Amino acid sequence: AGEDGMSISSLCNTDRKGGALIIMLQQFRRALDVMVVRGMANHKLSRGLHYVRATADEAKFTAEANHSNNRWKAGQ
Numbered sequence: 641a642g643e644d645g646m647s648i649s650s651l652c653n654t655d656r657k658g659g660a661l662i663i664m665l666q667q668f669r670r671a672l673d674v675m676v677v678r679g680m681a682n683h684k685l686s687r688g689l690h691y692v693r694a695t696a697d698e699a700k701f702t703a704e705a706n707h708s709n710n711r712w713k714a715g716q
Contacts, residue, residue, distance in 0.1 A: 693699040 693702055
């Protein structure tokens with residue numbers, strides 16, 4: 641099983657320039673990117689529902705209560 645397993649392993653695959661390490665790094669980066677994108681999508685979806693309310697007035701009041709109008713203005 642050792643020799644047969646190594647013959648199909650990506651560690652022995654040298655078809656691509658740079659050899660097996662480049663292939664393994666690309667696979668790792670792709671898997672990591674998928675995890676990050678999923679996490680960010682879940683985070684954004686959970687944050688966006690914060691202002692969902694039963695009525696438009698209730699949603700407007702909640703949005704105004706959580707945002708400050710105290711902003712710095714250049715002319716003052």
